[in-house]
Amino acid sequence: MQNSHRRLCEEPLLPGDYPRIQAVAIELVIDKIVYGGDGIGNYNGVKVFVPYSAPQERLLVSIQVKKKDYYIGRIKEILEPSPFRVQPPCPYFFTCGGCHFQHLQYDYQLVVKKLIANEALQRIGKVSCLASNPKPAPRQWHYRNKTQFPLSPPHKIGYFQRKTHQIVETEKCLLHPTIFDSIRRFFKNSIKEASETIYDENRHEGNIRHIILRQGFNTDECLVIIVTKEERVKQAVYQELIHLDGTNIVGIVQNINPIKTNRVLGDKFRTLVGRGFYYEKILDKKFKIAAGSFFQVNTAQTETLAQMVLKFFQPQGSEEVLDLFSGVGTFAIILADFVKKITGVEINPIAVADARENLELNSIKNVEFFCQNAESALAKFNQIDLVILDPPRKGLTSELIRSIVGLKPRRLCYISCNPTTLARDLAQFDQLGYEATEIELVDLFPQTYHIETVAKIMPKQ
Numbered sequence: 001m002q003n004s005h006r007r008l009c010e011e012p013l014l015p016g017d018y019p020r021i022q023a024v025a026i027e028l029v030i031d032k033i034v035y036g037g038d039g040i041g042n043y044n045g046v047k048v049f050v051p052y053s054a055p056q057e058r059l060l061v062s063i064q065v066k067k068k069d070y071y072i073g074r075i076k077e078i079l080e081p082s083p084f085r086v087q088p089p090c091p092y093f094f095t096c097g098g099c100h101f102q103h104l105q106y107d108y109q110l111v112v113k114k115l116i117a118n119e120a121l122q123r124i125g126k127v128s129c130l131a132s133n134p135k136p137a138p139r140q141w142h143y144r145n146k147t148q149f150p151l152s153p154p155h156k157i158g159y160f161q162r163k164t165h166q167i168v169e170t171e172k173c174l175l176h177p178t179i180f181d182s183i184r185r186f187f188k189n190s191i192k193e194a195s196e197t198i199y200d201e202n203r204h205e206g207n208i209r210h211i212i213l214r215q216g217f218n219t220d221e222c223l224v225i226i227v228t229k230e231e232r233v234k235q236a237v238y239q240e241l242i243h244l245d246g247t248n249i250v251g252i253v254q255n256i257n258p259i260k261t262n263r264v265l266g267d268k269f270r271t272l273v274g275r276g277f278y279y280e281k282i283l284d285k286k287f288k289i290a291a292g293s294f295f296q297v298n299t300a301q302t303e304t305l306a307q308m309v310l311k312f313f314q315p316q317g318s319e320e321v322l323d324l325f326s327g328v329g330t331f332a333i334i335l336a337d338f339v340k341k342i343t344g345v346e347i348n349p350i351a352v353a354d355a356r357e358n359l360e361l362n363s364i365k366n367v368e369f370f371c372q373n374a375e376s377a378l379a380k381f382n383q384i385d386l387v388i389l390d391p392p393r394k395g396l397t398s399e400l401i402r403s404i405v406g407l408k409p410r411r412l413c414y415i416s417c418n419p420t421t422l423a424r425d426l427a428q429f430d431q432l433g434y435e436a437t438e439i440e441l442v443d444l445f446p447q448t449y450h451i452e453t454v455a456k457i458m459p460k461q
């Protein structure tokens, strides 16, 4: 075991984009893992961040980066391993940026996530109510229903290395469906054979930027999105894909992103083959999801989230509900049978169009969706019973929180993919007379540091 740890630790853990300093090896004990996935230890009063480490491990660490207030190190040798350390099953784990926790037993990953979330809730949010044990994911591997492969010249297609835009070509990825590996291989060959160009982000030249794959886990439907810089894409790149064995590809879509940006998707979509959307089923509801619409990446755990919303609201049938950041209508449509009326607000017109179709698909009459910025939508309302909040990673604005509180809701359910912004927002709710009374964690992202936090918020007694 010790030898294999040593071998693993000889891998280049941090890519060479950091300013190099004379490599100094120090002995360090890891105190905890912080949001972002790194372990952290204290060396003569300076914090040292060490990727792929575990609490209570004694390590020999070479310092790669020295900043004024902290250092970044890399494991040179594990002197005393954590009993929760395991051999990462993926050979690319130490170079690919996709996973952070494959070196930890799954149960221990959940412990770490709970501690990270509770630390943020207490330190930033001063929240007195702590999160309970995370709901484990039914699948620890192959759970992602969506993957994004960046490309770089001459013919690389894979994932970004940790904290760089260097591409690691992974033959297979253990987080997504195995069919996505076959599709990746297909494109690697077809792009070359078609002599199509690959986008070079430094020169802002070349055409194909990303391949995005999405799958309905409960429908088996697969949607392929080719992101290009130019309006055109050679047909030879994709025309044979539909015949790939074992796939149920219902559509191939082109997304055009002509600008120099880190944003993956541009504004324009063009259906090349089949349809521009796929279907998914959650609980007993059916959802149409277009190439440009958000959907939670873990289908099984999306059901858990929806059940959590129901548990927190305990609706009686008479409630009026506001679903802010409503996407394709996931939570509103599942909740619709249990309340009087729901209004969803979503800024992305593609998602709003899906959400409206999803009402028809599920014969729902008591929900409506508005395509609007959440911040400006609240003026329409005087009072509301229940509010669902599921914002992007950056959380809510102060103005929005003030407007929500002005509607005097009896209960709110805040679903967050970032415990630090959730904690910040809960602190503001607290100042305005609302407090978190129950907090649950749902693991949508095994092998990574990410965790979904769901908070029930109520007026203070």
Ligand SMILES: C[S@@+](CC[C@H](N)C(=O)[O-])C[C@H]1O[C@@H](n2cnc3c(N)ncnc32)[C@H](O)[C@@H]1O
Pocket (backbone or CB within 6 Å): 294, 295, 296, 324, 325, 326, 327, 328, 329, 330, 331, 345, 346, 347, 348, 351, 372, 373, 374, 375, 390, 391, 392
């Ligand atoms: C985390 S997703 C949640 C979507 C949905 N609740 C679900 O679970 O599928 C956040 C959604 O908020 C939308 N969004 C982002 N900023 C917004 C804003 N200022 N106002 C309204 N919607 C916004 C995004 O387009 C995205 O669909």
